Amino acid sequence: MAAKRLTQEVGRRMDSEAGMSFEEYDVLVTLEYAEGHRLRMSDLADRALLSRSGMTRLVDRLERRGWVSRIPCPQDRRASHCQLTDAGQAAREAAWPTLRQAIQELFAEAVGDDAKALEAISRRIAEQKVEA
Amino acid sequence: MAAKRLTQEVGRRMDSEAGMSFEEYDVLVTLEYAEGHRLRMSDLADRALLSRSGMTRLVDRLERRGWVSRIPCPQDRRASHCQLTDAGQAAREAAWPTLRQAIQELFAEAVGDDAKALEAISRRIAEQKVEA
DNA sequence: AAAGAAACATTGCGAGCGCAACTATCGTTG
DNA sequence: CAACGATAGTTGCGCTCGCAATGTTTCTTT
Numbered sequence: 001m002a003a004k005r006l007t008q009e010v011g012r013r014m015d016s017e018a019g020m021s022f023e024e025y026d027v028l029v030t031l032e033y034a035e036g037h038r039l040r041m042s043d044l045a046d047r048a049l050l051s052r053s054g055m056t057r058l059v060d061r062l063e064r065r066g067w068v069s070r071i072p073c074p075q076d077r078r079a080s081h082c083q084l085t086d087a088g089q090a091a092r093e094a095a096w097p098t099l100r101q102a103i104q105e106l107f108a109e110a111v112g113d114d115a116k117a118l119e120a121i122s123r124r125i126a127e128q129k130v131e132a
Numbered sequence: 133m134a135a136k137r138l139t140q141e142v143g144r145r146m147d148s149e150a151g152m153s154f155e156e157y158d159v160l161v162t163l164e165y166a167e168g169h170r171l172r173m174s175d176l177a178d179r180a181l182l183s184r185s186g187m188t189r190l191v192d193r194l195e196r197r198g199w200v201s202r203i204p205c206p207q208d209r210r211a212s213h214c215q216l217t218d219a220g221q222a223a224r225e226a227a228w229p230t231l232r233q234a235i236q237e238l239f240a241e242a243v244g245d246d247a248k249a250l251e252a253i254s255r256r257i258a259e260q261k262v263e264a
Numbered sequence: 265a266a267a268g269a270a271a272c273a274t275t276g277c278g279a280g281c282g283c284a285a286c287t288a289t290c291g292t293t294g
Numbered sequence: 295c296a297a298c299g300a301t302a303g304t305t306g307c308g309c310t311c312g313c314a315a316t317g318t319t320t321c322t323t324t
Contacts, residue, residue, distance in 0.1 A: 003135055004181050012282090021310090041273060049136050051312050056274055058310085078272040078319045144312090153280090173303060183282050188304055190280085210289045210302040 006106050013102040018095035023048060024062060025099060027055075028092040031068065031084035038083040040073065067091050138238050145234040150227035155180060156194060157231060159187075160224040163200065163216035170215040172205065199223050 007022070014022045030047050031037055039047075045055035059082055062068045067088030073079040139154070146154045162179050163169055171179075177187035191214055194200045199220030205211040 001181060008181060023310095042271085049133060049140065052273065053275080053313080054311055061310095073272095076272080076320075080273070155280095174301090184303065185283080185305075186281050193280095205302095208290075208302080212303070 002110065006110065009106055010099070010102050014095070014099060018098040020091065020095055022099075023050070024058060025092065025095055027058060027062065028067065028084065028088055031082065032089060032092060034084075036083075037089075038071065038081045040079050040081060042079070044082055062088065065091070134242060138242070141238055142231070142234050146227070146231060150230040152223070152227055154231075155182070156190060157224065157227055159190060159194065160199065160216065160220055163214065164221060164224060166216075168215075169221075170203065170213045172211050172213055174211075176214055194220065197223070 011022045014020060014025060018025070020028075027044060027048055030044065031039055041055055041059065042052065044059070045052045048055065048058075050058065059068060059070070063070060065087075067085055069083050069085055071081040071083050073081050143154045146152060146157060150157070152160075159176060159180055162176065163171055173187055173191065174184065176191070177184045180187065180190075182190065191200060191202070195202060197219075199217055201215050201217055203213040203215050205213050
């Protein structure tokens, strides 16, 4: 269950330091890579492994902050597109350093002992070569 | 993010078919393996990667169902022990087949394509041996 | 073409969680 | 030993989530 611990900690850091949840960040990135920086609600929900109602609320929050805007889909009047705004892209970019640092630190912590062990082995091998 | 999908699906099946959440099952198992089938709230919270308040509520639910009981700790009057009951152990055992089947099916689904590919390769190798 | 089934998004509702605040108890330190 | 900070557990509060139900639109079937 180490994965659970990592995701929990990353989530906490994103909330407190970046001002957005990891899921919100994930949605913004997904939109950024999408054709035209937009996606339908269902597609967004499927990719984020979230229920549709959950995605409705998440997009509500993003829209309130001006990071996305809903656009009616002309081909299917039931659907609506979720469009990433410039402010949304800027917010995503601003949040990236926090996420990067969290991942880096937690990863280092997770493999710390093994890395030290590997380093020690490498050093012993190097020393043997010199002596041989 | 395949792990997230698996845990979500396992959780849904446990809720609907076993009548308890995966986290509740996990706590019951933890108690079962613990010395005297009991553990302090903090220890339980740490092992389950849950906040203390979260564990308080989770144990509330288990206690309401008669699966655990709180016992004041004699050494430290601030603390209380969470004690697994016979009914709790029985409930844990009754829930195991559901969990086992869920894991088995989802694992099979996850590695399904790779397993088929491996099987095909094995067959080709076997046929080559016969022809050689 | 009309009726019924299916799909998209949203909303009401209840459940679970974490944070902060609180009470009670323990340990330490002057 | 008295005062202080630290710790165990609980509770109030707000947030997010999923399920079920709803309204609207599209697809299918006859």
